[in-house]
Amino acid sequence: ExxxxxxxxxxxxxxxxxxxxxxxxxxxxxxxxxxxxxxxANSDALTGAYNRMAFDTKIQWCVERNAVIREPLSLLMCDIDDFKKINDTYGHITGDRVLKGFVLECKGFFRSDDFIARYGGEEFAILLPGMPLKKAIKRAKELCVALAAKQYLIDANRPDQKLQFTVSIGVSELRKDDTVDSFIGRADQALYRAKHSGKNQAVSEKES
Known part of the structure; x- marks a missing residue:
């Protein structure tokens, strides 16, 4: 038993x-x-970058955290130059390849904890935690140079046909009393100056 x-x-x-x-x-x-x-839910389906919703959540968190813990945080607002012309000349499939190529280059260029998001259309926003303005503008200028030196295939069946593109970048650093709008606004103003003074360059908020 x-x-x-x-x-x-x-x-x-x-x-x-x-x-x-x-x-x-x-x-x-x-x-x-x-x-x-x-x-x-947080990713842009085309490029694999974070999407606008994820960016809005992240930057809001950063600004709120900044009121308690002060540490450097820089923002790059990036716009692919003459993107409409690329679409009109080569077609939207090639335009999509350019967007994906830009994100791929950025993922290899920036650190793993940097936040790369598609802000809308051909515009991207990149948050650089722990990086002050001086270093951020240096990295942004290096990115402009790196992208301008690259060539991208337009058609896999036409290896002889390649495309180059450039990017304009505005850079700002989070300040003590910043809101999300003021932080983004200064980077946008710097981007506007970059676009209207020759393109293919990075401009700091202090220059705009």
Missing amino acids: VSQMKKIIQEKQQKDSKRIETLSKEVVSLKSNLEEVQAA
Whole structure:
């Protein structure tokens, strides 16, 4: 009778163990699916950068945090030069490749904790945590040079046909009493100056 009881207990323990293992796998799977859904909700479908909604949430958090913890944070507002002309000349498929190419270059150029987002159309916003204005403008100028030196395939079947594009960038640094609008506004003003004084350049808020 005792041995029979032990056998019943062992069988129950084995069943419970298998059930726990199955539940653990289901939890891991659900967590993975949730992370994929969250990533998709925060990503721009075309380029793989963060989308505007994710950027708005991130920059709001940064500004609110800035009221409590002061540390450098710079913003790059980037606009691909003559993008309409690229679309009109080569077509929207090529235009899409340019947008994806820009994000791909940025992901290789910036640090893993820098925040690259598609702000709208051919405009992108990049948050650089821990980076003061002087270093941010230096990086922005280096990005302009790097992009201008690249050539991109227009058609995979035409390796001889390549395209170059440039970018204009406005740079601002978060100030103590900034709002989201004032922080973005100074970068936008600097971008406007970059676009209207020759393009293919980075301009600091202090220059605009």
